[in-house]
Amino acid sequence: MHGFPRGKTAIVGAATFGVGKSPGFEAIELAAHASLLALADARLAPSDVDAVFIAQPQDTLAGLTFSEYLGIRPKITDNNRSGGSAFLLQLEHAALALDAGLCDVALIAYGSNQASASGTLVQASRSSAYEAPYKPLRPISSYALAAARHMHQYGTTKRQLAEVAVAARRWAQLNPEAVARDDLSIDAVVNARLVSDPLGVRDCCLVTDGAAAIVMTRAERAADRHAKPVYVLGAAAAVTHADISAMPDLTVTGAAESGARAYAQAGVEAADIDVVQVYDAFTINTILFLEDLGFCAKGEGGAFVEGGRIAPGGALPVNTSGGGLSYCHPGMFGLFTLVESVRQLRGEAGERQVRGAELALAHANGGVLSSQATVILGTAATL
Structure with missing residues (x-):
């Protein structure tokens, strides 16, 4: 059985952008800014990216939209809808795809303008028929x-x-x-x-804007891209x-x-x-x-x-x-x-x-x- 490729892939770029309130920015713009910063951190350009991983709750086709926005023609896109865990699932998939040689540079990105756009937590799901009668505050x-x-x-x-x-x-x-x-x-x-x-209320997370992105490559390329690669174990x-x-x-x-x-x-x-x-x-x-x-x-x-x-x-x-x-x-x-x-x-x-x-x-x-x-x-x- 083929196991997980321990240490065969690495994160070579990481960035955040627009954390707090970023009025005037669309969610996709925030994600793009974080991505450009992460790519610069990795000494790479959007044209180097051939795998795009993203999950934008308000954009069902984010894998396509975001690729177009950055001018990327990826071999692999992933727009996972598992909620806040999506990006760690995407890292797992990116590591496997990189190790298999299906892609060379993977970008994982996310951005949200929920605080300046609506000021409330964006909910992607509704209560089931079994829970709705009790009128829960979701989540x-x-x-x-x-x-x-x-x-x-x-x-x-x-x-x-x-x-x-x-x-x-x-x-x-x-x-x-x-x-x-x-x-x-x-x-x-x-x-x-x-x-x-x-x-x-103090037991609950904040409601903010913000974006983040990471860039991954195979380990043998990692040292060329960043002085301190971080390896996926x-x-x-x-x-x-x-x-x-x-x-x-x-x-x-x-x-x-x-x-x-x-x-x-x-x-x-x-x-x-x-x-x-x-x-x-x-x-x-x-x-x-x-x-x-x-x-x-x-x-x-x-x-x-x-x-x-x-x-x-x-x-x-x-x-x-x-x-x-x-x-x-x-x-x-x-x-x-x-x-x-x-x-x-x-x-x-x-x-x-x-x-x-x-x-x-x-x-x-x-x-x-x-x-x-x-x-x-x-x-x-x-x-």
């Missing part, structure tokens, strides 16, 4: 259900959830690009306006359900499966990881994913994050950009977990840099805890 009521179950089953508290939000804010305060950088206390999170019990995904009412266990996500496979591909385990980026659309996400990805036992996530353990200066650096809770959340956050991983492994993260970071785990979530994707990245030292 937060689904995550609130998972949080309530975790609290009931394991004694997790609102203060423990608040630790996640405060840690994210402390990282954001070290990131000049982050949107929310004012002080935030545990009490402020706990006492914030309730949105969907037990989650309050493992990538795996899992889907467990679509609607939260069909989730097999509200306290166990598909990250338990995708993480286990990604670790096996990379030949590492949770204890080896230096920096962790998880999709924190809500505070419960971080706790669930830290458990499912093996950083602590199931049910211990609440206690694990106490005392600033995942904040700057803590034992495990998690969401060093500030995450979706405090850095940015332009509709889908998945690609930003990859960009921050790259910045950390290259040593480009400034005040928030984790010293000696050689191994990074990026994890993204799509739907309502429905689609999970895990990517393990490493420096040349990990090959």
Whole structure:
């Protein structure tokens, strides 16, 4: 059986653009600007790209539209619709296509102007016939259900959830690009306006504009393109359900499966990881994913994050950009977990840099805890 091509492909360009509010920009323009910056970072031009991976919620044919916009005639296009996990799935597919020689330069891009265009979270799906009668607030009521179950089953508290939000804010305060950088206390999170019990407004991600892009090549070309390529060591995904009412266990996500496979591909385990980026659309996400990805036992996530353990200066650096809770959340956050991983492994993260970071785990979530994707990245030292 042919396994994942560990270390055979690399990220050679990474960029963000327009994070915060970018009035006057269409979503496709934001994605294009991020892509041009990422290509410049890789010393490549749009004409070098022969595989385009994108997922624009408001554009069903984004693979075609975006290729035309950049003047690219790709061999491969992918416009995956799995929600915020799409870009990590696309990285997995890009790595396989590059390794097989089906393409030479892969571009993965995303952009959203949701904050300046509508000011609300763009929803790509509707409640099913089974859930609609209960009038859930989508997507937060689904995550609130998972949080309530975790609290009931394991004694997790609102203060423990608040630790996640405060840690994210402390990282954001070290990131000049982050949107929310004012002080935030545990009490402020706990006492914030309730949105969907037990989650309050400070347990929820931001609504911002922003774009991100990465460029991938085969490893043998990588050193020509960037002084510090970041190598793809493992990538795996899992889907467990679509609607939260069909989730097999509200306290166990598909990250338990995708993480286990990604670790096996990379030949590492949770204890080896230096920096962790998880999709924190809500505070419960971080706790669930830290458990499912093996950083602590199931049910211990609440206690694990106490005392600033995942904040700057803590034992495990998690969401060093500030995450979706405090850095940015332009509709889908998945690609930003990859960009921050790259910045950390290259040593480009400034005040928030984790010293000696050689191994990074990026994890993204799509739907309502429905689609999970895990990517393990490493420096040349990990090959």
